Amino acid sequence: MFTNLKEYKMHIKRLTIWGISLLLLSLISLNIFAQTGSERVLTPGETIQGVIDEANAAQVYTFTAQAGDVISLSIESDIALTLLVTNAQGVNIAQARVQDEITGINDLAIPVAGVYFVTVFPINDTSGTFSLTYQNISSNTPEDTPVATTAAPPTTTITADTFTTSQVFLPSGMEVSLRWNTNDDLNLQVRDPNGGTLFWGSRTTAEGGSFGLDVNGLCEVINTPPNVETASWAGGSLPTGSYEILVYHRQACEEAVPVSFTIDVSVNGVALDPILGSIQAPVGDEATVFLASFTLREDGSAVIGRSGPYTDTRVLPISTQEILETPATPLTLGTPVQGVITNEQYFQTFTFSGQAGQNVTVSMRNERGNLDTLLLVLDSAGNIVADNDDIEPAVNTNSAATFRIPATDTFTIFASRYGKDVGGTEGVFTIEISGSELPEQIINRNLPSGDIEVTLVWNGTADLQLLVRDPFGNSVFDDTRRVASGGELVETGNINCVQSLNQPPVYYIYWPPNTLRIGAYEVEVWYQSDCGIPGPVDFQIYIVVSGQLIFTDTVSIDFNERYLTSFSIDQNNVASPSDAGIIQIAGxxxxxxxxxxxxxxxxxxxxxxxxxxxxxxxxxxxxxxxxxxxxxxxxxxxxxxxxxxxxxxxxxxxxxxxxxxxxxxxxxxxxxxxxxxxxxxxxxxxxxxxxxxxxxxxxxxxxxxxxxx
Missing domain, CATH: 2.60.120.380 (Jelly Rolls)
Known part of the structure; x- marks a missing residue:
């Protein structure tokens, strides 16, 4: 920070070595630049008075213009001055030394619509006053667009191809604060358009965001009301788009009653309309959630979005009939399709045809933006047959629902986001249906569906054993029928030579929905008893991951032999099978x-x-x-x-x-x-x-x- 004119002048001389275009970035650190307000916004035809002295080493102003506008800046002063115009990224657009016959910058054509900055500073170590007049000679709009608390939504429909995020320069940055007046543990969280998040467990982001104090955390140290938690972004280039605000009621420190609160949002020093809300007390260990959002636009304006309490995944803001009547995009097995979720379009619908007994997975993953996906699948009568918010809560916020189709029908996918109509995340997503073609003898058993399904089928009275070892080294088999990762043995074939009531015998191990884990899974088949009828046994094995048949094999195995294969799940939840065959230890x-x-x-x-x-x-x-x-x-x-x-x-x-x-x-x-x-x-x-x-x-x-x- 420059405290006097001499220090500032020396800094300007050093900047000259690197180029005058860097000047604005240095000025950001000045006190006068942090004190932006309406008095520093230039209006066409009006004259602003300014002072240069030891306390004011330079003066900075802003104006908004459209592409093709022609503007002029004129100065009257008793001292020699430099006049500099830069865009929001700090790039030099024009400059002039105002002295003698030169009175400013004339007929400057604006290349791109946006906010521009005008900096006035002295040529010599002198003090004085000046008058600055801004004229928009040829304007493409009747007036500049100010930062506003309300604004009309865009009229252009955003598609997956046109959805973008960009940056806008805000010298005074942004701030979101949560205020409440009770001795309860409320938490503030803000998710930015690029996916960064600020809360007590994530105190900084790559975009320059920082989080303040965690007030009344776990009810251990109670603050004296009023209570305030704050997320802020320093002045500079910030991402445009939707910022989602979440309020959590983590713990009622005294009486379990609803808590009223206020959310204040300030964008570049201008306060938006406050968001008033009330949040219910948590139920058990489950926090209640309130959602809100605001959108930062490319011209620096901002608008508050919808807000309200979070509702369960299956609680819909509109009727299922309205969803079924919404124009939908048809999907086919194995063909991914892209869509987009925005604050103006919080859901899209897709349809597909399914056959009774077919095992399918509907997956929805974010490709661009900060989208936190959510999906539901409805049958033609409007019944919800499957849903998913997060593949792995707090780790993978993409969505995938695996289920077995109960009856041949046309199904509708409701593709949305966390919070649905009151959510604040946006982005482009890919949606895809995958499925497995299993034999009828398996489909007709009505086995439970899951993220991983391993099925062993054979004919005869022999006792074959299926074992699956998970990425943590724990094995699911007849001695350990359930493991911590979620794996469970459901069907045991002819275990201990007791003939299965359902023929042919089936061994079935599965991991229920939302239990898919990264790593290697090992699958072993052991011919452990011929049950008095010697001879080889032919078996079929099927491995299904996320509704897709990734591996199948037909094998002839002799008594006491072991068959082994494996598959791996990568960080994108893609399954890759390995080689398979009869193993031998000796030899x-x-x-x-x-x-x-x-x-x-x-x-x-x-x-x-x-x-x-x-x-x-x-x-x-x-x-x-x-x-x-x-x-x-x-x-x-x-x-x-x-x-x-x-x-x-x-x-x-x-x-x-x-x-x-x-x-x-x-x-x-x-x-x-x-x-x-x-x-x-x-x-x-x-x-x-x-x-x-x-x-x-x-x-x-x-x-x-x-x-x-």
Missing amino acids: GSVTLPYQQELASAISISGGDVFTGSITPSNKFDIYVFEGQIGDVVTIQMDATSQTLDTLLYLIDPSGAEIAFNDDAGDSTNSAITNLTLTQNGQYIILATHFGTIYGGTTGGYNLSLRIDR
Whole structure:
């Protein structure tokens, strides 16, 4: 901040090195620039008086003009001055040294509609007064558009192709404050158009936003009313678009009664109409929510949007009949379509045809903007058959609903946003329907639908077991029928050789809606008993993720054999299947193509400890050591992270597999202990995971070698 004219003048000289266009950015830090108001807005034909002295090193004014306008700025002064015109981004549009016969800037054509800044500062270290007159000689509009508390909505329909966000320069920034007068824990949250959010748990954003005090947090320290929480943005370039305001009633610190509050919004120093509201006390641990919004436009004007209490996902602001009668876009399986949600259009409708028993997933994801999606699916009678707000609350605010179609019908998708009509997020979204084609023998079982569905089907009396291991290393099977991640065993086929009442026998493990997690899932089929009728069994396995059949296989398996496959869910909730096949523990080294990688094997000696990792793209590591006849070796492989289920093989100098270990003791770590070598030469250690090339567990490990001679 410049405290006197001399300091300011020295700063101007330094700026000259970098270019005069940087001047405005420096002036933002001046006191006089922070004190913007109506007296600093130039009006055509009016003259403004200004002062340059030690307390006022420069003066800054604004005007609004349209593209093609021709304007003039004239100054009368007893001192020599510099006159500078810049746009909202600080780019120099025109400048003039006002002295002698030069009295200002004449006939300046405005290139782009918007707010412009006029800066007046002295050429020499002098003080004085001046008169500044602004003229709009050729105006494309009858008058400038001021910042207003109300404004008419745009008349142009916004589409997915035309929806954009931009920036506008606000020298005084913005502020949103929440005021209430009770001893309750209310919280303020504001989401900006680019997806940044300000609240007690996110105190800064990339757009220059900052959050103040968390008042009455958890009712631990009670403030003396009135209470105020504030989100603010420093002066500068800020994103245009819709800012969503959320008020949470987290905890009633005294009596559980409704709380009245006021939301104040200030844009560039101009107050918008206050938002008055009341919010109910929380129910149990669930906070109640009130929503509001305001829109910042490209010309710097702002308008308050709709507001009201949050309602449950299935509570609609209009009747289902109105939704069904809204013109809709037809969808087909597997073909994504884009749409847009704005404050003027808070929902769109889409239709699709479904067959009874078909398993489908309707997904809606934000592509551009700050849109927090929400969707519902209605049948032709207006009944809600599926809904979803967040795929994973507080983590993934996109939406996906997986369900089995109850009856052949035409369905309508209500694609909207959190808060629906009173919400404040906007953006372009992609909506898509995916589905699986399962055999009737599965569809007719009316099994529950979910985010992940793994189905095993076979004919006969044999007892086959299905096991699915989740990304956290927990397995769902007949001994553990439910795990913390949500996986659940529903159908158990011919378990313990007790024939299934429904034929053919089916094993079914699924994860209910909203339980999809990122990571690798391993699927195992074990032929554990022939139930007195020997012979191979043919089975079919189906893996469905988010309503889409990602993997199916038909396999012939013999008694006590194990079949293994895996699939991974990435950060975009896209599923990728892996290889599959019958595995073997003893002799399993033949499934690993290690010979072609021997040249890059790691040399290890007795007493060494190495670290490594098994990943979907690195199924095994190779170590080599020199052994002698009579050496007694111990090899230990211990998992150190994630879900890794280790497996060790030892190959002798002739290429024969002489030892292996899957599980050492009660753990899933591996150890080959006290093995006496019978040959001299190079031995090969293969460090891998259960299932070798078909395995799905991953993670880090430590490998150690001890040689006793």
